[in-house]
Amino acid sequence: MSKKLKVGLFGFGVVGQGLYDVLHKTKGINAEVVKICVKHREKPRPIDKEYFTFDKNDILNNDSLDVVVELTDNADEAFEIVATALRKGKAVVSANKKMIAEHLEELYKIQQQTGSPLLYEASVCGSIPIIRNLEEYYDNDLLNSLDGICNGTTNYILTKTSEENKTYEDALKEAQVKGFAESNPRLDVQAFDPKYKLTILLCHTFGVFVKPEDVFNFGIQNLSAADSTFTREKGLKIKLIAHTSKLGDKIVGYVIPTLISPDNMFYAVRNEFNAVQLGAAFSDKQFFYGKGAGGHPTASAVLSDISALVYRYRYEYKKVEQNGTLPFSNEHLIDVYVRYPDESFLKELNVTDIQQRFSSSETQYVIGKVSIDSLLRANLNERNDVFIAQWN
Amino acid sequence: MSKKLKVGLFGFGVVGQGLYDVLHKTKGINAEVVKICVKHREKPRPIDKEYFTFDKNDILNNDSLDVVVELTDNADEAFEIVATALRKGKAVVSANKKMIAEHLEELYKIQQQTGSPLLYEASVCGSIPIIRNLEEYYDNDLLNSLDGICNGTTNYILTKTSEENKTYEDALKEAQVKGFAESNPRLDVQAFDPKYKLTILLCHTFGVFVKPEDVFNFGIQNLSAADSTFTREKGLKIKLIAHTSKLGDKIVGYVIPTLISPDNMFYAVRNEFNAVQLGAAFSDKQFFYGKGAGGHPTASAVLSDISALVYRYRYEYKKVEQNGTLPFSNEHLIDVYVRYPDESFLKELNVTDIQQRFSSSETQYVIGKVSIDSLLRANLNERNDVFIAQWN
Numbered sequence: 001m002s003k004k005l006k007v008g009l010f011g012f013g014v015v016g017q018g019l020y021d022v023l024h025k026t027k028g029i030n031a032e033v034v035k036i037c038v039k040h041r042e043k044p045r046p047i048d049k050e051y052f053t054f055d056k057n058d059i060l061n062n063d064s065l066d067v068v069v070e071l072t073d074n075a076d077e078a079f080e081i082v083a084t085a086l087r088k089g090k091a092v093v094s095a096n097k098k099m100i101a102e103h104l105e106e107l108y109k110i111q112q113q114t115g116s117p118l119l120y121e122a123s124v125c126g127s128i129p130i131i132r133n134l135e136e137y138y139d140n141d142l143l144n145s146l147d148g149i150c151n152g153t154t155n156y157i158l159t160k161t162s163e164e165n166k167t168y169e170d171a172l173k174e175a176q177v178k179g180f181a182e183s184n185p186r187l188d189v190q191a192f193d194p195k196y197k198l199t200i201l202l203c204h205t206f207g208v209f210v211k212p213e214d215v216f217n218f219g220i221q222n223l224s225a226a227d228s229t230f231t232r233e234k235g236l237k238i239k240l241i242a243h244t245s246k247l248g249d250k251i252v253g254y255v256i257p258t259l260i261s262p263d264n265m266f267y268a269v270r271n272e273f274n275a276v277q278l279g280a281a282f283s284d285k286q287f288f289y290g291k292g293a294g295g296h297p298t299a300s301a302v303l304s305d306i307s308a309l310v311y312r313y314r315y316e317y318k319k320v321e322q323n324g325t326l327p328f329s330n331e332h333l334i335d336v337y338v339r340y341p342d343e344s345f346l347k348e349l350n351v352t353d354i355q356q357r358f359s360s361s362e363t364q365y366v367i368g369k370v371s372i373d374s375l376l377r378a379n380l381n382e383r384n385d386v387f388i389a390q391w392n
Numbered sequence: 393m394s395k396k397l398k399v400g401l402f403g404f405g406v407v408g409q410g411l412y413d414v415l416h417k418t419k420g421i422n423a424e425v426v427k428i429c430v431k432h433r434e435k436p437r438p439i440d441k442e443y444f445t446f447d448k449n450d451i452l453n454n455d456s457l458d459v460v461v462e463l464t465d466n467a468d469e470a471f472e473i474v475a476t477a478l479r480k481g482k483a484v485v486s487a488n489k490k491m492i493a494e495h496l497e498e499l500y501k502i503q504q505q506t507g508s509p510l511l512y513e514a515s516v517c518g519s520i521p522i523i524r525n526l527e528e529y530y531d532n533d534l535l536n537s538l539d540g541i542c543n544g545t546t547n548y549i550l551t552k553t554s555e556e557n558k559t560y561e562d563a564l565k566e567a568q569v570k571g572f573a574e575s576n577p578r579l580d581v582q583a584f585d586p587k588y589k590l591t592i593l594l595c596h597t598f599g600v601f602v603k604p605e606d607v608f609n610f611g612i613q614n615l616s617a618a619d620s621t622f623t624r625e626k627g628l629k630i631k632l633i634a635h636t637s638k639l640g641d642k643i644v645g646y647v648i649p650t651l652i653s654p655d656n657m658f659y660a661v662r663n664e665f666n667a668v669q670l671g672a673a674f675s676d677k678q679f680f681y682g683k684g685a686g687g688h689p690t691a692s693a694v695l696s697d698i699s700a701l702v703y704r705y706r707y708e709y710k711k712v713e714q715n716g717t718l719p720f721s722n723e724h725l726i727d728v729y730v731r732y733p734d735e736s737f738l739k740e741l742n743v744t745d746i747q748q749r750f751s752s753s754e755t756q757y758v759i760g761k762v763s764i765d766s767l768l769r770a771n772l773n774e775r776n777d778v779f780i781a782q783w784n
Contacts (some may be wrong), residue, residue, distance in 0.1 A: 012568035022674060026534060127678060129529040136528065137521040137696050142418060215712045265681060284520060289657060289679035300674035304529050317701075344536060 005031035009061035010081055010089075011071035012038050012045070013120075015095060019069065019298030020047065030302065030310050031067070031102060034205040036058050061083050065146040067091045067309055069302060074305075075099035082107065093305040095122035098187075101196035105209040114246055117314035122220040122301035124197045125150050125274040126292040129304065133288070134278075134314050142281035145245035146205045152272035152293035153181045153188040154240045155221050159270045161228050168223045180272055180293065186223045190219035190381045191240060191255045196244040198253055201326070203228055205244055205278075206251045207319030210328045216254040216376040222387045223257070226363035229267040231259060231389075238389055239266050245279070250329040251331040254372050259337060264392070265289075279373055330373040339365045345386065350374045367391060397423035397702055400451035400482075402473055403463035404437070404444075405486060407514075410691030411461065412439065414417060421695065422702050423459070427451050434443045436501055452476050458485045459701055461694060467491040474499070478508040485697040487514035487690055493588035497601040500709060506665045509706035514693035516589045517542050517666040518684040521696065525680070526596040526670075527707050530666045534673035537637035538597045542589040544664035544685035545573045546612050551662045553620050554629045560615045572664055572685065577701050582611035583632060583647045590634040590645055594720070597670075598643045599711030602720045608646040608768040609658040614779045615649070618755035619731055623651060623781075630656050630781055637671070642721040646764050649781040651729065656784070657681075722765040727783040737778065742766045 007023075009016055020033050025289070037059050045052060059065060060081070072078050085092050087110065094100060097146045100107065100120050101299040111118055114213075121131050125148065134143075149155050151199040153175050160171035172189065187193045195217035202208050202215075220240055232239050236259045244253035260266050265287045265343065269275045274292025277285055290299040311387040340346055346354075354368035370388075380386060399415075401408055412425050429451050437444060451457060452473070464470050467490040474491070479482050479502065486492060490513050492499065503510055513523050515538065526535075541547050543647045545567050552563035564581065567573040579585045585614040587609035594600050594607075612632055623630050628651045636645035652658050657679045661667045666684025669677055683689040725744075732738055738746075738758065746760035762780075773777060 011588035020675070045672060087404070127672075127674075127676070129525060129678075132529055133521060133525070136700070139696070139699055141629050265660060274705055280519075280692065282410070282519075282688040284519070284689070285681075286521075287679075289677075289681070291676050296674040297676070300672065303674070304531070307531055311708075374766070 002029070005066045005174045006034045006064060006150065007031055007067045007069055007306065008062065008065040009033050009069050010034040010056070010059070011073070012036050013071065014295035015073045015298045015302065017046065018295035019071075019302050022299050022303050022306060028301070029307050031306050033385065035062065056081060060088060065090065067093065067306060069306070070094040070096060071302070072096070075102060079103050081120065082290055083110055086110050086114050086118060087297045089114065089116055091116060091309045093122075093302055093309070095194065095201065095302060097123040097196040101199035101212050104200060108209070108320065111314075117309065119305035119308060119313070119315065120200070121305050122298045123284070124200050125276060125288065126277060126294070127297035127300050128274055128288045128290045128292070129206050129301070130201070130276050130288060131315070134201070135318070138199070138278060138280065139318055141193060143205060143246070143278060143280060145279035146201055146276065147188070147266070148197070148201070148276040149239055149266060149269050149274050150190070150194040150241045150242050150276075150292065151188055152274060153185065153189070155188070155224045155269065155274070156180050156239065156272045158220060158238055161223060161316070162231065164271075165228070168220065169224065173283065191217040194240060194242045198244060198255055202244055202251065202253050203317070203320065204315075205319070206246060206326060207317070207322060208251050208326060208328045210253065214328070216256070216330065216372050218256050218375065218380045220257055220387060221381075222340065222384055224363070224387060226388045227389070228336065230365065234259070236261055237267055239269070241266070241390070246326070249326060252325050252329055252332040252372065254375070255259045256375075257387075258392050259389050260392060270307065290294070330371070330376055332372050334367045334372065335367070336370050337364055337365060337367055337389045337391055339387040341385040349378055394572060395422070396457060397458045397647070397698065398426045399423055399459045399461055399698065400454065401428040401461045401463065402423050402448070402451070403465070404428050405463065407690045407694065408463045408688035409438065410687040411463075411694050414691050414695050418695070420722050421699050423698050424437075426457060427454065446637060448473060452480060455478070457482065458699060459485065461698070462488060463694070464488070467494060468541065474510065475502055478502050478506050480511060481508055483508060483701045484510045485514075485701070486510065486512045487694060489515040489585065489588040489592065491606050493591035496595055496685055500601070500712065503706075509701065511697035511700060511705070511707065512592070513697050516592050516689045518682065518686070519689035520666055520668060520680045520684070521684045522593070522668050522680060523596050523707070526593070527710070530670060530672065531710055533639070535597060535670060536673060537671035538593055538657070539633070540589070540593070540634045540668040540669065541631055541658060541661050541666050542586040542634050542668075542684065543580055543583070543632060544666060545577065546583070547661065547666070548572050548664045549581070550612060550630055550632065553615060554623065555662075557620070559617065560612065578774040581613045584610040586632060586634045586647045590636060590647055590697040593634070594636055594643065594645050595709070596707075596711065598718060599709070599714060600643050600718060600720045602645065606647060606720065606722070608648070608722065608764050610648050610729040610767065610772045610780060612649055613773075614622050614776055616731065616755070616779060618782070619779045622729065622757065626651070628653055629659055630659070633658070633782070638718070639724065641718060643718050644721055644724040644764065646722075646767070648767075650784050651781050652784060722763070722768055724764050725761045725766065727759070728762050729757055729759055729781045729783055730762070731755055731779040741770055
């Protein structure tokens with residue numbers, strides 16, 4: 001066993017405090033929090049003020065600290081902190097999905113150059129050890145797909161609309177009261193949060209680096225009573241699914257509300273829980289399920305990363321080397337349910353192979369095919385008169 | 393990346409052939425099958441006969457082979473092969489749950505003495521990477537329980553009895569026709585197979601070595617139409633659950649049919665699938681689901697172990713050192729449904745706190761409490777007039 005790791009912490013919100021608590025409660029882990037960098041000088045703190053600093057350099061320039069744990073919510077500042085810490089030879093643990101998704105290729109290169117490890121299990125699906133499993137266990141198994149419910153807030157809302165017949169607006173308010181949704185819920189409900197997670201998973205599943213803006217995401221903010229009725233009548237549920245798969249010589253990936261039947265494991269994933277399903281050539285479907293958000297699940301994932309650093313663990317990014325030449329592509333047709341305002345929209349979106357059309361005084365929809373490329377170009381999150389769900 | 397691993401294989405049944413196929417299909421893995429030891433000289437073989445030998449020493453004494461993969465079905469012979477290979481400095485991969493469960497402490501010691509690694513992910517829940525996750529990821533997270541559906545044959549039978557209203561006998565026949573159940577199905581239906589798996593998991597979950605004979609197992613062979621009716625009327629399903637948990641300063645563990653409600657993730661685990669649920673102090677429930685049996689899932693797990701050997705992976709058995717002093721105990725009361733032949737049986741079993749009694753011309757049962765110790769001493773698998781299920 002190595003010497004005790006000394007941790008410098010950035011941020012002391014729910015996760016930071018959870019981590020501090022856990023490290024002080026768990027005997028097995030050879031690590032202690034030594035210094036904590038925070039923003040607000042006036043805020044009362046639950047532990048000795050000697051721990052705190054307001055200057056990031058007190059941690060970054062302190063050679064006696066081995067590990068930086070970055071738990072702030074500003075992606076740009078976080079990138080500066082993480083990149084600097086890696087260049088100074090420190091190991092880094094981060095939970096910042098937006099920052100990692102936006103800078104993953106650069107962070108990969110900095111790790112290759114400096115030899116300093118960056119671990120970020122907590123950035124994707126909280127306590128589910130999906131990155132570690134993709135890195136270590138599914139190295140070789142001819143993976144062909146990954147699907148995930150990666151956002152607890154939207155899954156909570158979708159559970160309430162489907163099981164308790166609540167409207168989207170009421171369910172969102174309930175999620176906010178429960179503390180799941182941000183006061184500005186756009187990142188969650190417009191599916192930016194799961195898109196950042198998918199961007200990270202694309203690298204560890206298939207070895208491709210993709211910019212978040214090239215990945216299609218459409219959320220659940222336009223879900224109407226008519227959409228819920230349609231879903232219920234078909235015996236289905238809507239889940240917000242992040243998907244990637246290998247199709248011949250290309251990789252596709254996108255986040256979209258998806259109609260799920262009862263024989264699918266995702267059907268049983270309720271409330272704020274997350275789940276990931278891997279499709280592999282020889283082991284078929286592997287399914288992981290657990291709490292995706294909140295202080296303790298996230299702290300638990302950060303803790304596992306710190307513990308792994310004690311044993312000198314690092315991501316090897318083997319798939320980047322193995323599969324790095326496969327291109328990411330949005331040229332891919334999917335089957336969809338489209339509730340639309342007028343025919344011109346269907347034309348604009350280029351919906352083809354229309355197999356069902358329904359219209360009444362309340363709603364009109366079609367079932368047909370559409371390409372991810374068309375969806376991406378349609379800026380759907382800017383509209384409020386459209387709902388689209390993949391027909392799985 | 394290291395040199396190419398040269399593999400000597402014992403056994404060339406479904407899994408061995410699956411492994412040979414996979415290694416020849418997958419480019420990413422730096423390993424090749426060089427020699428295969430089999431028993432039957434006369435059997436036609438699908439690959440070049442130059443690969444085969446009938447003398448185990450052709451593999452064990454061949455210094456150019458780095459890895460022994462043991463896929464035979466005789467536990468005693470397998471132990472000799474594995475122990476000898478480890479002592480000769482070879483890395484070993486085995487899928488033999490009975491052999492590993494019966495000799496785990498000795499195999500642990502041989503690994504400590506020789507430094508040779510033994511990996512056996514395929515011995516527990518096929519393609520679900522549960523040992524690896526327990527070893528690597530849940531090192532520190534204050535684990536408090538593990539529950540598993542670890543036997544595909546019995547889960548297939550239970551799916552058919554609950555969903556299609558089949559009798560136990562018809563469902564068993566169907567499983568045998570499908571190739572899931574052995575022609576002598578006792579290991580499966582009397583829950584010896586999941587007990588071996590639980591014995592292995594006890595070591596990697598809580599760091600305790602237990603003899604299989606000290607672990608209580610009761611199977612589904614006595615399931616009657618009356619038991620199925622009871623279960624259905626309560627809106628429940630019966631699943632054969634292997635359970636272990638930390639209770640204060642002791643570890644309990646046992647395998648028993650268990651009544652499962654629809655809000656439990658195990659409810660949705662159907663047919664030949666396996667699942668494992670971990671309870672951890674900070675991340676709550678983590679759930680893993682995948683194919684538990686069959687040539688390809690098992691080959692896939694063996695393959696992941698071989699691939700890990702390329703990177704010099706070994707189990708560190710950290711929990712044996714961390715928690716090795718916690719004793720295993722059968723002094724633990726559980727709530728049970730007991731269908732019984734006569735009152736003397738309830739006395740013999742010492743069923744207490746009886747809260748419900750039912751009797752009719754077809755059946756009689758009680759709901760009460762019983763200790764694992766009493767269950768173990770009652771030799772239930774030798775009787776055919778009793779069915780017991782944990783009321784979860």
